[in-house]
Amino acid sequence: MAFKYLIDPQYPAVDYFHIDLSINNPFWDTNDVSDIPIFEEYLAKKRIENNKFVAHGGYKEQRALYRRSARFQDGAVRDVHMGIDLWAPAGASVHAIMDGTIHSFADNDDTGNYGPTLILEHDYQDKKLYSLYGHLSKSNMQDWEVGVRFRESEQIATLGTPLENGGYSPHLHFQLMTDMQGHKGDFPGVLAEDDLQNYSGVILDPNPFIFG
Template identity: 70%
Template sequence: MIIKRHLIDPSVGSKGYFHINLSVENSFWDKNDVSDIAVFEKYLAEKRDEHQSYVAHGGYLEQRALYRKNARFQSGITRDVHMGIDLWAPAGSSVHAVMDGVVHSFAHNDDAGNYGPTIILEHDWNGQKIYSLYGHLSISDMAGWEVGVRFRESEKIATLGTPQENGGYSPHLHFQVMTNMRDYRGDFPGVAAQEELASYENMILDPNPFIFTSI
């Protein structure tokens, strides 16, 4: 695996990327609370040492115990399948545009367990429109956002937020790619129930090929 595009500060990313498993299949989370930031940060530090790399990533279509502990994802139907990819790095790390695009919309999704500050870019990609979502950012970045403003590939668009502003999570970027925004602005579902996945087929793309090249 090699990095095709750095979404996280290249100086941090130069220390290497490694995959992290937050799925219900990881028995570590049977006895440890993944939603506890201190527990998660300790686990993350141990994995960084183990892999001798720094930026943890993963999560596309991963079924996570994390969401089963949050009432936000338990309203009538259990939503626990993660539809984007997460990249963990320290708060304040810069976040960069995946490709040339313009600001479609942005919002501060500030209820507990949500994205916090979120920006969505619109792109022309292989003759079709696609949209990239960047969630869990810093509130201070929002002052520089404006609908229609263009960002070039790899240009800095934001920084990672703290748990106090990013929805209550260990600092990370939620990155997601959509082909249709439906009627959403500044937001788009990032977690779904198993029985909802078919309705997102061809609408939410695998984000990994936009970031990594397999070797």
């Protein structure tokens, strides 16, 4: 499987590098990843160190970020990130992972949520597969309609600003599911460790689909 462009095709596969936002990175012991200026400074430093531009990572990454937010403290602590994040500037184009139609969309606009979110439905290996694109621009939503078809690599949206994307440094949250479980325009993207088994086979590792 070849590399798939989810972010602006001006950034080739060789321009991607992994970034660590996990609890195992000592930098986040004393720095708040949710503080956008701090994160942007850290990201800029890592881009220079790697001589690459698009930072990515996060599937099943345990993050201190969520331990500091009341949003993720509903009973059990939810701190395991279930998608992959790709950081690029606000306004960067976002592209469909494969041929599909719009399943649903919503503006999950409370702080710490996805902001504008688009979910596509795909036919993949004789089964249904769903791709979620979060932290998008509000201006994209006027062009979305359930059932609209997109081709692989076709632009579907642009990245939103912190004021519209849930309050994060601009990035794409990308996630793959085999069953929407009744959700529309939304799907859990951060789980408690005890819930991981319940979602085994439902939320897939997106890395092989992107990087081949």
